[in-house]
Amino acid sequence: DTEVTQTPKHLVMGMTNKKSLKCEQHMGHRAMYWYKQKAKKPPELMFVYSYEKLSINESVPSRFSPECPNSSLLNLHLHALQPEDSALYLCASSQEILDGQRRSPLHFGNGTRLTVT
Amino acid sequence: DAKTTQPTSMDCAEGRAANLPCNHSTISGNEYVYWYRQIHSQGPQYIIHGLKNNETNEMASLIITEDRKSSTLILPHATLRDTAVYYCIVSAQGGKLIFGQGTELSVKP
Numbered sequence: 673d674t675e676v677t678q679t680p681k682h683l684v685m686g687m688t689n690k691k692s693l694k695c696e697q698h699m700g701h702r703a704m705y706w707y708k709q710k711a712k713k714p715p716e717l718m719f720v721y722s723y724e725k726l727s728i729n730e731s732v733p734s735r736f737s738p739e740c741p742n743s744s745l746l747n748l749h750l751h752a753l754q755p756e757d758s759a760l761y762l763c764a765s766s767q768e769i770l771d772g773q774r775r776s777p778l779h780f781g782n783g784t785r786l787t788v789t
Numbered sequence: 790d791a792k793t794t795q796p797t798s799m800d801c802a803e804g805r806a807a808n809l810p811c812n813h814s815t816i817s818g819n820e821y822v823y824w825y826r827q828i829h830s831q832g833p834q835y836i837i838h839g840l841k842n843n844e845t846n847e848m849a850s851l852i853i854t855e856d857r858k859s860s861t862l863i864l865p866h867a868t869l870r871d872t873a874v875y876y877c878i879v880s881a882q883g884g885k886l887i888f889g890q891g892t893e894l895s896v897k898p
Binding site: 705 | 823825830831834835838885886887888889890891
């Protein structure tokens with residue numbers, strides 16, 4: 673069990689669908705993250721939110737749209753995805769980022785395994 | 790951003806210490822070294838982190854060389870459940886945590 677909860681655990685969607693991935697933490701963390709992980713590869717950073725504001729976008733295509741409605745929740749809205757977007761999507765949180773450097777570890781959820789058909 | 794280099798894979802006998810090396814020769818003075826592991830089909834799990842001094846917790850020990858250009862994660866008594874991919878990561882500006890390729894550790898009976 674992790675302290676970061678991601679739903680759903682599995683998602684299959686067509687290329688014309690719109691879906692959302694959800695992430696929730698109740699540790700009082702103020703930084704939240706989305707990572708994408710393809711099979712046999714390390715996780716790749718997509719987005720970082722700090723105090724509910726987007727602070728880093730790693731040049732992610734606009735078909736991925738993040739949202740942080742409050743400090744406990746993080747969403748990833750998906751639209752017009754391609755089959756190559758199939759991957760494990762991981763959410764993480766950490767205490768506030770201080771002085772541009774993180775000093776507290778990230779806590780990861782177990783991810784949503786997305787398949788785009 | 791500092792880059793890390795790790796061996797692709799390692800084996801360890803159950804009950805023995807597992808020593809996982811990591812090179813981070815371009816690390817800057819205020820960058821931390823983090824270790825995570827990922828067991829199949831789960832999210833990465835935090836193990837330990839450090840800046841300059843050696844660190845120990847209930848899971849592992851982290852030894853950082855004096856010049857900070859390399860580190861070693863030590864699992865003192867490896868079990869079969871420690872079989873996983875281990876990532877050594879150097880924190881980067883703005884809160885980024887960039888994963889390298891990691892070391893696949895196999896603990897064998």
